[in-house]
Amino acid sequence: MxxxxxxxxxxxxxxxxxxxxxxxxxxxxxxxxxxxxxxxxxxxxxxxxxxxxxxxxxxxxxxxxxxxxxxxxxxxxxxxxxxxxxxxxxxxxxxxxxxxxxxxxxxxxxxxxxxxxxxxxxxxxxxxxxxxxxxxxxxxxxxxxxxxxxxxxxxxxxxxxxxxxxxxxxxxxxxxxxxxxxxxxxxxxxxxxxxxxxxxxxxxxxxxxxxxxxxxxxxxxxxxxxxxxxxxxxxxxxxxxxxxxxxxxxxxxLSASFPKLPLLLVDTQQPRSTAEQVERVRMLAEEQPTITESILTTIGQLTTSALEVMSSSSFDSEDDMAIEGLGTLFRVNHGLLVSLGVSHPRLERVRELVDSAGIGWAKLTGAGGGGCAITLFRPTTKDEEMSVLENTLHTEGFRVYKTILGxxxxxxxxxxxxxxxxxxxxxxxxxxxxxxxxxxxxxxxxxxxxxxxxxxxxxxxxxxxxxx
The missing domain is CATH 3.30.230.10 (Ribosomal Protein S5; domain 2)
Structure with missing residues (x-):
């Protein structure tokens, strides 16, 4: 041709x-x-x-x-x-x-x-x-x-x-x-x-x-x-x-049945290097091979569980229990990444503010060491509650973007x-x-x-x- x-x-x-x-x-x-x-x-x-x-x-x-x-x-x-x-x-x-x-x-x-x-x-x-x-x-x-x-x-x-x-x-x-x-x-x-x-x-x-x-x-x-x-x-x-x-x-x-979920994307404004964070995990794997391998395997199992939940035809993004289960996976995944040493005080501050507000779950996304965090909200979250959180994040120098997942x-x-x-x-x-x-x-x-x-x-x- x-x-x-x-x-x-x-x-x-x-x-x-x-x-x-x-x-x-x-x-x-x-x-x-x-x-x-x-x-x-x-x-x-x-x-x-x-x-x-x-x-x-x-x-x-x-x-x-x-x-x-x-x-x-x-x-x-x-x-x-x-x-x-x-x-x-x-x-x-x-x-x-x-x-x-x-x-x-x-x-x-x-x-x-x-x-x-x-x-x-x-x-x-x-x-x-x-x-x-x-x-x-x-x-x-x-x-x-x-x-x-x-x-x-x-x-x-x-x-x-x-x-x-x-x-x-x-x-x-x-x-x-x-x-x-x-x-x-x-x-x-x-x-x-x-x-x-x-x-x-x-x-x-x-x-x-x-x-x-x-x-x-x-x-x-x-x-x-x-x-x-x-x-x-x-x-x-x-x-x-x-x-x-x-x-x-x-x-x-994945198919178009993957759920569209509202998220709050928070840019920490903290520069980070993907290569440095990957190297950090590699060095930990050399120093503590058994523990590191266990953490990485657990993250893989958690990802598989999340995929099963989010791809299920019965998943309802308006159901409190379904989002609660997904939020738990957010929290656990973030904790495992923290244990690998790839978080940052600015990312932890985002998580702290979201936890304090009691309206959702935050985790880092990407390599860590700075960069961005994503927040999943409970279906019952009110607009006023979300606005308070957004204003607090703005006040502390974060950039905030409302977005849709999927x-x-x-x-x-x-x-x-x-x-x-x-x-x-x-x-x-x-x-x-x-x-x-x-x-x-x-x-x-x-x-x-x-x-x-x-x-x-x-x-x-x-x-x-x-x-x-």
Whole structure:
């Protein structure tokens, strides 16, 4: 199959993909135990404005991180990407980066993108730009329509919530849509789109998003973040344990029956290093092998129990006893992680405040040592009680986000028009780049185009994929 030519002048459209949290199984997953990662309703949003062919430029604008760069389409290294044996078709994504193609992209990024920024900020910009150009050149052609790709996000960056994977899922979906390599999602996807077709399309999105993640991280990521972002709901992953951290994980998306639960995500604002926390557990395993192995095995058993509870058709998120049982698993999982030495005083303060309020259960999520905590609330929790807790957390310097666990995966709003009365426009009016860029912060983006907490928002469509 040959790469398809770009489509005729397409309407402005939006793509959105969620972030993720680890719900159960942190650190034990590194040592061969299962873990559960779930999509959250904090999301990235990519607005695509197609330009006339006479413009001959492609622009990448990631407003929230200050990245804005334009390339001349005709000067991009198309020859390298069209070499025999290197030209890939949309249905044949890579599982690793081609060093020749990566070398061809680098001159268009390293010397050109945000040259006056600090090293840390530049790495973020050049990683995003490299991922975009590698995907654009792989999936497009010299005849591709000029376009502006504008990204906004409600996901905190660098907090272990899969923000880069969410961006890559948005980019791969948008570019695949532009090359007509995707035919969905349908208006009523559960009835009109055959499950196998939906599965094939979301797998294609996910595979190319993984290529983008390879570009950003400069090493081989696990693939968990992009899989959760593409599929939504939740994913079970388990790494083959070889005694030193393992090979590639087995990643299994779960069905849409995974419960959607309201959560409070708390960012401690405490920087952390995943590598340092993993090394901490590894050293403990060397010093106390029997005890550490017992803790990690128990975390694995707890994760399996949680999966059985949350995936059960009889699980009722409004039932006090069901949530009480899940909350107990939150509490125990956090305690086991504390015993591994991967908590932090700021995380313990979150847990203390939630326990004192008596309205739910908190646990760290991710590597620990800082980062984020998630809080599960009792169904009987009143809005006033939740507001008191949120205000206390704000007062003590935490960032607080209301979110939903088990959120939808990648979605599309085509064309990008308002289907409701909004602070930004009226029904039928186009969501243009100016309105999109001027939305103030995560709250403004959510009000304007969000499908985070408002997952029933009219016009947005999502691929429906059953468990695989």
């Amino acid at each position: 040959e790469r398809k030519a770009s489509s005729p002048m397409a309407p402005t459209f939006l793509v959105s993909a969620p972030g993720k949290v680890i719900v159960f199984g942190e650190h034990a997953a590194v040592h061969g135990q299962p873990a559960i990662a779930a999509a959250i309703s904090l999301r990235s949003y990519l607005l695509v404005n197609t330009l006339s062919k006479s413009r001959r430029t492609v622009r990448l604008s990631f407003r929230d991180i200050g990245l804005d760069h334009t390339w001349d389409i005709d000067t991009l290294p198309w020859a390298a990407f069209n070499q025999p044996g290197r030209r890939r078709i949309y249905s044949s994504p890579a599982t690793s980066l081609d060093p020749v193609l990566l070398a061809a992209v680098k001159p268009h990024v390293e010397a050109a993108v945000s040259p006056r920024l600090s090293d840390r900020e530049r790495r973020m910009h050049t990683g995003s730009a490299t991922a975009f150009l590698y995907l654009f050149l792989s999936l497009g052609s010299r005849q591709s329509h000029p376009a502006i790709y504008t990204l906004r996000s409600t996901i905190p960056v660098g907090a272990g919530l899969g923000s880069s994977a969410s961006v890559c899922v948005c980019l791969s979906t948008a570019l695949l849509l532009q090359t007509r390599a995707l035919s969905g999602p349908h208006a009523d996807h559960q009835q009109q789109q055959p499950p196998e077709e939906a599965k094939m399309q979301i797998e294609r999105v996910n595979a190319w998003a993984f290529v983008g993640e390879l570009c950003i991280h400069g090493r081989r990521p696990s693939g968990v973040d992009n899989t959760v972002s593409a599929y939504g709901n939740a994913t079970v992953f388990r790494r083959a344990h070889d005694g030193g951290g393992g090979g590639p994980p087995t990643i299994t998306p 959120a939808n995966g990648v979605g599309v709003l085509w064309p990008a028009v308002f289907h409701h009365d909004s602070v930004g426009g009226k029904p039928g009016e186009e969501i243009n780049q100016e309105k999109f860029e001027k939305a103030v912060g995560p709250e403004g983006v959510e009000q304007l185009v969000g499908v985070g907490v408002q997952e029933k928002r009219q016009g947005w469509k999502f691929w429906a994929c059953t468990a695989v």
